[in-house]
Amino acid sequence: MKKIRLYTPGPCAVPEEVLLEMARPFEHHRTPWFKDFMKQCQRKLKEVLQTKNEVLIITGSGTAAAEGAIVGCNPPGSKMLTIEGGKFGQRWGEIAEQFGIDVIRHEVEWGSAVAPQVVADYLKKDPKITAVMLTHSETSTATLCDLEAIGKITQAAGRLLLVDAITSAGCVPLKPDEWGVDVVVTGAQKALMIPPGLGFVSLSERAWQVVANNKSQHAYYLNLIKAYQKGLENDTPFTPAHVLIRGLSKALDILLEDGMEAVWKRIAAMAAATRAAGEAINLVVFSKRPSDSVTAFRAPEGVKVSDIRDGLQSRYGIQSAGGQDHLKGKIFRIGHMGYVDEMDTVLVIAALEQVLHKLGHKFELGAGVTAAQKILAERI
Amino acid sequence: MKKIRLYTPGPCAVPEEVLLEMARPFEHHRTPWFKDFMKQCQRKLKEVLQTKNEVLIITGSGTAAAEGAIVGCNPPGSKMLTIEGGKFGQRWGEIAEQFGIDVIRHEVEWGSAVAPQVVADYLKKDPKITAVMLTHSETSTATLCDLEAIGKITQAAGRLLLVDAITSAGCVPLKPDEWGVDVVVTGAQKALMIPPGLGFVSLSERAWQVVANNKSQHAYYLNLIKAYQKGLENDTPFTPAHVLIRGLSKALDILLEDGMEAVWKRIAAMAAATRAAGEAINLVVFSKRPSDSVTAFRAPEGVKVSDIRDGLQSRYGIQSAGGQDHLKGKIFRIGHMGYVDEMDTVLVIAALEQVLHKLGHKFELGAGVTAAQKILAERI
Numbered sequence: 035m036k037k038i039r040l041y042t043p044g045p046c047a048v049p050e051e052v053l054l055e056m057a058r059p060f061e062h063h064r065t066p067w068f069k070d071f072m073k074q075c076q077r078k079l080k081e082v083l084q085t086k087n088e089v090l091i092i093t094g095s096g097t098a099a100a101e102g103a104i105v106g107c108n109p110p111g112s113k114m115l116t117i118e119g120g121k122f123g124q125r126w127g128e129i130a131e132q133f134g135i136d137v138i139r140h141e142v143e144w145g146s147a148v149a150p151q152v153v154a155d156y157l158k159k160d161p162k163i164t165a166v167m168l169t170h171s172e173t174s175t176a177t178l179c180d181l182e183a184i185g186k187i188t189q190a191a192g193r194l195l196l197v198d199a200i201t202s203a204g205c206v207p208l209k210p211d212e213w214g215v216d217v218v219v220t221g222a223q224k225a226l227m228i229p230p231g232l233g234f235v236s237l238s239e240r241a242w243q244v245v246a247n248n249k250s251q252h253a254y255y256l257n258l259i260k261a262y263q264k265g266l267e268n269d270t271p272f273t274p275a276h277v278l279i280r281g282l283s284k285a286l287d288i289l290l291e292d293g294m295e296a297v298w299k300r301i302a303a304m305a306a307a308t309r310a311a312g313e314a315i316n317l318v319v320f321s322k323r324p325s326d327s328v329t330a331f332r333a334p335e336g337v338k339v340s341d342i343r344d345g346l347q348s349r350y351g352i353q354s355a356g357g358q359d360h361l362k363g364k365i366f367r368i369g370h371m372g373y374v375d376e377m378d379t380v381l382v383i384a385a386l387e388q389v390l391h392k393l394g395h396k397f398e399l400g401a402g403v404t405a406a407q408k409i410l411a412e413r414i
Numbered sequence: 415m416k417k418i419r420l421y422t423p424g425p426c427a428v429p430e431e432v433l434l435e436m437a438r439p440f441e442h443h444r445t446p447w448f449k450d451f452m453k454q455c456q457r458k459l460k461e462v463l464q465t466k467n468e469v470l471i472i473t474g475s476g477t478a479a480a481e482g483a484i485v486g487c488n489p490p491g492s493k494m495l496t497i498e499g500g501k502f503g504q505r506w507g508e509i510a511e512q513f514g515i516d517v518i519r520h521e522v523e524w525g526s527a528v529a530p531q532v533v534a535d536y537l538k539k540d541p542k543i544t545a546v547m548l549t550h551s552e553t554s555t556a557t558l559c560d561l562e563a564i565g566k567i568t569q570a571a572g573r574l575l576l577v578d579a580i581t582s583a584g585c586v587p588l589k590p591d592e593w594g595v596d597v598v599v600t601g602a603q604k605a606l607m608i609p610p611g612l613g614f615v616s617l618s619e620r621a622w623q624v625v626a627n628n629k630s631q632h633a634y635y636l637n638l639i640k641a642y643q644k645g646l647e648n649d650t651p652f653t654p655a656h657v658l659i660r661g662l663s664k665a666l667d668i669l670l671e672d673g674m675e676a677v678w679k680r681i682a683a684m685a686a687a688t689r690a691a692g693e694a695i696n697l698v699v700f701s702k703r704p705s706d707s708v709t710a711f712r713a714p715e716g717v718k719v720s721d722i723r724d725g726l727q728s729r730y731g732i733q734s735a736g737g738q739d740h741l742k743g744k745i746f747r748i749g750h751m752g753y754v755d756e757m758d759t760v761l762v763i764a765a766l767e768q769v770l771h772k773l774g775h776k777f778e779l780g781a782g783v784t785a786a787q788k789i790l791a792e793r794i
Binding site: 037038040042044045048053054056057058059060061062063065093094095096097098101128129132133134221223229230231251252253254255256257272273274275276277278353 | 417418420422424425428433434436437438439440441442443445473474475476477478481508509512513514601603609610611631632633634635636637652653654655656657658733
């Protein structure tokens with residue numbers, strides 16, 4: 035008996051119902067049926083992403099969606115500030131450089147979140163900055179920034195705010211319209227519970243004006259102008275991964291049946307339970323401002339990350355994530371996104387106890403699951 | 415009882431086995447298992463695409479793959495000739511322009527194929543041309559060019575040849591290595607029999623040298639440098655649509671079980687049967703040099719394309735394609751790619767007879783299927 039249990043912070047576990055939906059006979063995507071289907075899907079996407087803005091569906095990874103947003107929102111003469119506190123934050127700065135965009139790349143210590151005041155200072159100091167891009171939940175360090183506070187700052191300063199919400203949208207509170215977020219970029223294979231292959235971009239009216247007037251952008255497949263215009267007709271400019279959209283629609287139904295407030299609450303409880311369990315078994319949370327979508331623990335003294343992850347995988351089929359770049363071998367990460375519920379969280383904690391115990395790490399067996407159980411009982 | 419029957423020239427019908435494969439439990443894509451899986455997949459892809467060159471897998475449509483190839487193969491100072499005889503040929507010229515590439519866009523009458531000598535003349539006249547891009551099988555007009563002859567010309571002239579093989583690879587004879595094709599671009603949802611969402615690019619050693627040295631390209635997600643390097647490690651630079659790759663692997667098995675020569679022969683027979691059937695029921699083939707992957711017929715005098723397509727759809731669940739741009743309302747198209755065999759071909763001809771008969775088109779009922787039956791019996 036071999037089970038595959040995905041606790042990676044993307045791709046995440048997908049409900050069986052979604053996989054089966056994707057196996058059903060399908061229509062061509064240029065039919066009245068599909069247009070109507072896309073319309074329903076759009077309505078549900080807006081509700082899950084908590085925005086009134088049109089959500090563009092792009093066939094590609096989250097990076098593809100982010101590239102479309104970065105290139106589209108930075109016409110010649112613009113200047114962008116990127117806040118980089120991890121692997122993904124860095125990527126947005128790299129994309130800007132690759133496309134010759136004038137960019138200030140602000141580095142944040144990995145595992146820390148930017149202080150909103152830092153953004154305010156940049157904008158005050160440099161009136162040429164037209165846009166700010168940051169990562170809401172930095173997957174590589176499992177860290178969440180105070181997006182609401184930053185949104186107030188960029189909005190007051192009249193600058194565009196682009197947010198990588200790839201591991202936040204659909205799992206932690208995110209209210210783009212209320213918070214002054216102009217562009218939300220996200221992906222399929224995280225909280226939206228479908229296999230990878232779709233990226234999403236929502237644009238505020240202000241962001242759309244910038245994109246629409248940016249005729250000279252170096253973008254064709256990822257050019258948001260056509261995608262936006264076609265999106266209004268419930269269509270896509272290029273052949274979409276429509277089978278994934280079929281799965282998406284079903285996954286959105288599952289999320290909306292619970293309601294986003296309930297989803298956020300459940301995931302927050304699971305993350306809190308995991309952190310409490312970690313503390314109880316002498317593990318240290320890596321992030322100074324942990325995200326609820328994924329938890330990163332430091333490997334305990336004398337125990338190798340690879341041994342922990344291999345043990346989880348070989349004994350229980352649990353797939354976790356390690357650290358990236360200089361965090362490789364230092365941390366391991368457990369996701370709370372996707373088709374993972376409270377009891378799956380207890381399961382992974384129990385497995386972690388078994389593996390750490392065998393590896394000689396000192397703690398009281400059962401302390402982790404007990405701590406988690408208490409938090410879950412209190413919070414849900 | 416309602417059946418969906420896809421005869422569109424992409425997305426094409428997908429084997430049930432492929433859809434079910436995609437519904438199976440899946441692993442994360444950064445695991446030894448997945449790397450080994452990708453290695454097997456690469457081997458099969460090379461065999462189906464008849465090349466020794468590495469085939470890069472890109473999550474996106476065929477257009478995404480083509481953009482990566484065009485931008486990568488045209489470093490500053492290069493000049494590209496595009497041959498445009500339809501909707502897709504035009505697209506490659508548009509991409510070049512969007513990225514500021516020096517491009518000569520040669521127009522060919524829609525429904526005709528370029529004379530190879532025309533390419534030779536351009537290359538002789540303009541030594542600055544470094545690359546030629548053309549569409550092997552132009553889906554919008556159902557026309558095939560003489561790629562083998564053109565490949566000899568570009569190779570003799572020492573220029574790169576980029577080929578959109580989106581509706582040719584896997585269904586009509588294409589031998590890139592023998593014919594001097596440097597870059598083959600194709601997509602998933604055509605002859606490769608999987609749902610849309612993946613694009614493919616193979617690069618000859620000569621093309622790879624150009625791409626590898628093109629550090630200033632305006633490309634990140636679609637930048638082929640990282641994709642190539644990661645490809646050699648059986649990996650991808652960004653999260654791939656790995657469920658589609660699972661389906662791909664199964665679809666490639668199905669193709670290779672028959673063998674490519676047999677697949678080409680079968681599809682050629684189906685296309686010939688369809689053309690003969692059309693002639694027998696007083697339909698005119700649109701293309702002067704028809705491709706075997708898709709057949710375009712002119713709408714007969716006094717009959718509307720929309721009525722033909724609506725009849726096929728409403729009575730038999732058959733999805734066909736119309737004409738694009740100035741061919742809208744003038745032609746309709748029936749695909750021979752994907753999970754469609756000889757008897758499916760007879761079926762669509764029979765359905766076309768029923769629909770045309772009801773619409774008042776004059777011909778002898780049964781003449782189409784009879785003509786098709788004869789061709790199939792002769793050729794297979």
